[in-house]
Amino acid sequence: MASLLSWLFSNTTSPSSIDESFTLYQHIIEEGDQHYIAGCLAELLTNSGNAWPPKATHADSWPSALKPFNVVYQRIAPFLPVHESSLDDAENRRLINKTRALITALLEEEIHIPDVCETLEECSRYDSHTMPMSGWLGFYSCLASLRHAYRWGVLPVVREAQNEKTLRFPRELDIPWPYIQRRVGITSPGGSLSSNSYYNLDARREIVYSITSGMGEEHSRTELWNGLLFVEVEDKALPMYCHIAQAARFLEDEDYPSTISILEKANEELKVAFKHFYDNMNDYNLVPSLWLPYCQGFQGWTLEGINGVSGGQNILIRTLDSFLGIRPWPTEEEEALHLPLAQRNWLNCLRKFDIRTLAQEKGNEEVIKQLDHLVTQLRLWRMGHMRRMQRYQVYRPERNKMTAGKSLVQDDSVQVSDESAMVNHLKQMLSPSEYEMRKRNEKFAKDAKEGKKPTHMSRQEKLAKRSPIGSWALGVVLFVVLGGVLFELARLIFL
Numbered sequence: 001m002a003s004l005l006s007w008l009f010s011n012t013t014s015p016s017s018i019d020e021s022f023t024l025y026q027h028i029i030e031e032g033d034q035h036y037i038a039g040c041l042a043e044l045l046t047n048s049g050n051a052w053p054p055k056a057t058h059a060d061s062w063p064s065a066l067k068p069f070n071v072v073y074q075r076i077a078p079f080l081p082v083h084e085s086s087l088d089d090a091e092n093r094r095l096i097n098k099t100r101a102l103i104t105a106l107l108e109e110e111i112h113i114p115d116v117c118e119t120l121e122e123c124s125r126y127d128s129h130t131m132p133m134s135g136w137l138g139f140y141s142c143l144a145s146l147r148h149a150y151r152w153g154v155l156p157v158v159r160e161a162q163n164e165k166t167l168r169f170p171r172e173l174d175i176p177w178p179y180i181q182r183r184v185g186i187t188s189p190g191g192s193l194s195s196n197s198y199y200n201l202d203a204r205r206e207i208v209y210s211i212t213s214g215m216g217e218e219h220s221r222t223e224l225w226n227g228l229l230f231v232e233v234e235d236k237a238l239p240m241y242c243h244i245a246q247a248a249r250f251l252e253d254e255d256y257p258s259t260i261s262i263l264e265k266a267n268e269e270l271k272v273a274f275k276h277f278y279d280n281m282n283d284y285n286l287v288p289s290l291w292l293p294y295c296q297g298f299q300g301w302t303l304e305g306i307n308g309v310s311g312g313q314n315i316l317i318r319t320l321d322s323f324l325g326i327r328p329w330p331t332e333e334e335e336a337l338h339l340p341l342a343q344r345n346w347l348n349c350l351r352k353f354d355i356r357t358l359a360q361e362k363g364n365e366e367v368i369k370q371l372d373h374l375v376t377q378l379r380l381w382r383m384g385h386m387r388r389m390q391r392y393q394v395y396r397p398e399r400n401k402m403t404a405g406k407s408l409v410q411d412d413s414v415q416v417s418d419e420s421a422m423v424n425h426l427k428q429m430l431s432p433s434e435y436e437m438r439k440r441n442e443k444f445a446k447d448a449k450e451g452k453k454p455t456h457m458s459r460q461e462k463l464a465k466r467s468p469i470g471s472w473a474l475g476v477v478l479f480v481v482l483g484g485v486l487f488e489l490a491r492l493i494f495l
């Protein structure tokens with residue numbers, strides 16, 4: 001155990017943060033034996049490169065047959081971004097084909113597929129030590145970056161590529177992918193917030209698979225913060241995860257004073273995490289005119305109706321939604337597309353425990369109040385994020401409108417300050433994806449064939465009946481559109 005723990009911190013930054021992190025990790029791993037929620041948290045760490053935020057290691061930690069994938073990415077990276085996008089479809093088609101041909105040629109030149117298969121078979125064996133989990137995470141990041149690079153061909157992404165519904169990938173990008181899917185526990189053919197952000201930073205927290213090579217300092221800074229902000233909020237959130245796991249145990253034991261005091265701490269820690277978000281999601285770190293064309297576009301996927309990376313795949317907000325019972329939760333199938341198994345297990349554990357229902361049953365007013373305070377903070381954060389994210393929804397003539405998380409948005413008329421367009425955009429963000437619809441139709445046909453009753457309440461009916469999200473979203477939109485004064489005041493008071 002001591003050697004595992006010292007290895008965990010071999011790459012962290014300052015001496016004091018090493019000490020603090022060491023104590024916290026040790027604590028989480030020890031607590032893991034005491035209660036099943038703490039156990040899920042400990043497993044989240046052990047399956048995330050023995051760290052949280054996750055720690056991925058890259059080419060240096062991979063077996064030799066896999067290292068050339070890194071070489072190929074680094075060689076193609078400078079050819080991806082352009083300063084000026086062309087508005088000519090034929091010219092863009094030529095550019096996309098050129099990049100794809102280059103990627104294919106380099107993959108054929110550098111990668112020996114039989115060796116790759118043999119190595120991945122060996123690494124996948126249950127008792128294998130050939131590649132640590134951190135290495136798998138880094139390899140996932142590399143392959144996802146190569147697949148996204150092949151998918152888009154040029155950055156900013158252009159409608160000529162967006163209009164493709166299916167795409168054949170070179171076999172060097174297809175063959176290793178199922179190994180990664182099985183090991184990490186995801187089903188999407190494309191990247192996720194985990195692969196493209198959490199696992200795409202090295203020990204010094206610099207981007208490993210860059211997409212803004214040669215574009216200049218502002219582009220690089222925006223690209224870095226697009227990943228770093230997600231990682232840094234997880235740094236701040238880890239103590240809170242530890243405390244919410246403890247709160248569950250104390251409440252189950254009906255130890256109310258301890259439950260209350262630990263939830264008070266969790267509230268304070270959440271404030272710190274959100275403050276970090278507010279302080280750093282600014283126009284200097286993330287230049288609004290550059291974020292959408294140079295960061296967000298690449299994260300989309302949109303093939304066969306499957307979504308790409310979305311901020312919604314981050315763990316802090318999903319943890320809060322799961323812990324506090326904010327429904328609807330994504331279906332297991334939808335969540336499995338992008339969230340590694342260890343992350344899903346953690347969320348499902350919190351959902352199953354359902355602390356707010358238990359607190360209602362126990363009837364301790366102060367516990368309920370502390371949990372409600374977490375809900376208030378989350379609601380305020382959502383409003384703040386929604387307001388800030390408007391600055392990043394800029395118009396780009398070379399592409400169709402697309403949110404990274406919800407594939408193509410059909411309505412091209414969205415303007416930032418237009419109230420109805422914002423409502424429309426939100427409605428689309430919260431509506432089922434093409435992939436969800438297809439899966440649902442398949443299930444309907446199967447149930448009908450098997451003689452089961454295939455009809456359920458529609459999603460809209462369910463949302464209208466149970467979910468606070470629809471009306472909540474509308475409330476948020478009104479709030480956003482009516483201006484930020486109220487939010488800034490509330491933030492001053494609460495945070």
Ligand code: HEM
Pocket residue numbers: 225226227229230233277281286291309310311312313314316317382385389392402403404405406429
């Ligand atoms: C780095 C700067 C960020 C920008 C520019 C940004 C922008 C956006 C945009 C445009 C969306 C709409 C959906 C989409 O395109 O996928 C979105 C959704 C979302 N983002 Fe962010 N985001 C940023 C950082 C973060 C961070 C750090 C978090 C978590 C702490 C976060 C959490 C979310 C969540 C949870 C959603 C889904 C909507 C919701 O549940 O409220 N974002 N973001």
